[in-house]
Amino acid sequence: MKLSVPALAVAAAALCAASVSASPIGDTRIRHGAGVGRVQLGMTYGQLRKVLGGPQAVNGRQTFRRGLRYVEFAWDFGWWKVALAGRPGKLRVAFVETQNRKDRTRDGLGVGTWESELRRELRPLRCQLVKRPFQGGQPLVPVEARCTYPSHRGRETAFVLQSPPGPEWSWKRRERSVVSVRVHETRVDYCSRPRHVCEPLRPL
Numbered sequence: 001m002k003l004s005v006p007a008l009a010v011a012a013a014a015l016c017a018a019s020v021s022a023s024p025i026g027d028t029r030i031r032h033g034a035g036v037g038r039v040q041l042g043m044t045y046g047q048l049r050k051v052l053g054g055p056q057a058v059n060g061r062q063t064f065r066r067g068l069r070y071v072e073f074a075w076d077f078g079w080w081k082v083a084l085a086g087r088p089g090k091l092r093v094a095f096v097e098t099q100n101r102k103d104r105t106r107d108g109l110g111v112g113t114w115e116s117e118l119r120r121e122l123r124p125l126r127c128q129l130v131k132r133p134f135q136g137g138q139p140l141v142p143v144e145a146r147c148t149y150p151s152h153r154g155r156e157t158a159f160v161l162q163s164p165p166g167p168e169w170s171w172k173r174r175e176r177s178v179v180s181v182r183v184h185e186t187r188v189d190y191c192s193r194p195r196h197v198c199e200p201l202r203p204l
Contacts, residue, residue, distance in 0.1 A: 028102045030110060030181055033152030036096045036103055041155065041185060043093040045084060052080065062193070070094075070188055085188050097160075097182035109159070115147065115176040115203060118159055122149045127161075127201040130190045143190060145176065145201055156189065158182040163204070174204050 030036050035043075038051045055073035059081065062070045069091060072083040083095035104110040107121055119125055127147040131140035145161045161176035191198040 028100070028104060030098070030103050030105045030157065030183065032105065032149065032157045032183070033155040035093070035183055036098050036181070039080075039082060039093065039096045041093050041096070041183065045091060048082060048084075048093055052082070055082075064188070064193060068187065081182075083184075083188060085185070094188045095182060095184040097180050097184075099180045103181065105157070109178070110181055111178050113159070113178045115161055115178075118147050118178070119203070122147075125149055127203075128191070128198045129201045130196060130198050132190075132193075132196045140197055143196070147201070148189075150186075154186050156184060156186055158184060158189070161201075176204060 028037060033041075035041050039048065043051075052075050055075055056077065057074040059072040059074050061072075064070060064085075067087065068085055069088055070083060070085045071091065072081060072095070074081050079099050081095070081097040082093055084091035085094040086092050099111060101111045109118065109121060115127070119127070125147050126149075127145075129145050130143040132143055133139070134141045146158045147161065148156045148158045150156050158181070159178045160180045160182065162179040163176050186192060190196045
């Protein structure tokens with residue numbers, strides 16, 4: 001079905017509005033154990049929608065141990081990810097992740113920070129390589145490399161790492177940098193999920 005010019009204009013305006021609403025303007029803090037921007041752990045879905053608007057995508061749904069339900073949403077084409085977890089009818093925000101370079105901790109840590117700086121500034125810090133089977137019976141494949149800071153009991157800040165692009169010999173610094181930051185409850189972390197394996201991550 002072809003859309004008329006006015007209809008296309010309305011659709012474009014709606015998309016822009018959704019993008020704007022998905023940025024918690026006025027607060028770019030990453031708060032250990034609490035949340036990112038105006039998105040806080042423990043929010044209901046209704047409270048979350050008031051901050052980010054309706055989600056653009058559902059990244060997945062799972063049921064963890066003891067009947068814990070989990071659903072993950074995305075905004076701004078994955079720029080923001082938020083997951084809710086809990087018993088049916090009682091889901092609350094348990095995971096919020098940002099790729100925005102403007103979002104920073106009180107110490108200035110965020111996207112673009114080098115792994116060595118994380119290791120120097122945060123204590124205690126646990127750096128791990130997360131793996132899981134690609135399919136049943138297949139060898140484990142990496143899911144993510146990250147360093148987590150257990151700021152509060154049952155809550156962590158995860159700094160997801162990525163090696164510089166291109167061949168190893170061309171790297172200006174042989175080191176990983178942060179590509180996204182996630183504040184989450186440990187009960188929904190990858191290391192708590194079935195079939196996931198978390199191994200120590202050594203510096204490059």
